[in-house]
Amino acid sequence: MAKKTYDLLFKLLLIGDSGVGKTCILFRFSDDAFTTTFISTIGIDFKIKTVELRGKKIKLQIWDTAGQERFHTITTSYYRGAMGIMLVYDITNEKSFENIVKWLRNIDEHANEDVEKMILGNKCDMTDKRTVSKERGETIAREHAIRFMETSAKANINIERAFTELAEAILDKTAAAQGGRGEGGDHADRVTVDRRQASQGGRACCH
């Protein structure tokens, strides 16, 4: 009965210090957009988004740490099954950039070793408050052989592109692993919803 409406399912995570705008990366700023007090009080656990790449319908299940990073409790369970990680810092916050190295170590310790990573320098619309140059972002990404992009969730710069590129990189990896076997999507890991209990923290949004 249940007809499958997609080819592949990728689980993605957003990681980085508090306040770098991780939650906002998944939020479309627009004039008539709003968050109700009800939803913002409970908080959002994850989102499902659909992209089409090379004729394949791909479901992205995107998880936000929901403040767990504050307590350094991001461990193996959060990383389980993750195929892609967006590692986010804030270009106006030096400390969040320095911590990228720490997060990379955390990922190495806990995540699957072939997880696809991308570093995002967020809030790139705030040029007058910038403390981390784009070159420094590019350098650290090159040193770790990771993709890099500067983004602005607020001005909607590079957000779609970042997710598309990350998904494409995973798709390449998946295709390579399957040795060109056509229909491979049936075994994409499924992630159950009840993994985490409600954390009652509200969203800490940027500006």
Place this chain on the structure above:
Amino acid sequence: MDGNNECSNKTETEPKHFEKEIEDGMNRRTIKCKYCQSVILTPGSGDYFERDFQLPLMKQKKEACPETECVSSFWVVKDMFTFQNVGFSNTVGTTKYLTCADCEAGPIGYHDLNTRISYVALNRVSHTN
């Protein structure tokens, strides 16, 4: 939240003009967010289903005690990955509330963790071609 989502006093605010949206028991048209037009479900992906449920209002006056309304017309989605774009809230009891994935307007419905079935309220979304 007391977790009781039965409708005791029915204050039905739903218009009853949904018949034209149903084709072979499913949604005839694309289901989008009322506010930002993000696509939630493609045609023919939700089963029409009637049940009473107290769904918190999308616009709340105060944060103290969420106001709810009795909603009874839903599109049922059995596999969450059928959704084109959707957000799942953190868990309240055995419920996760559904939101627009882009502007986070919601709740547009709910997800029952026991059955893993999602319910999209017809009166919280728009139906377009």
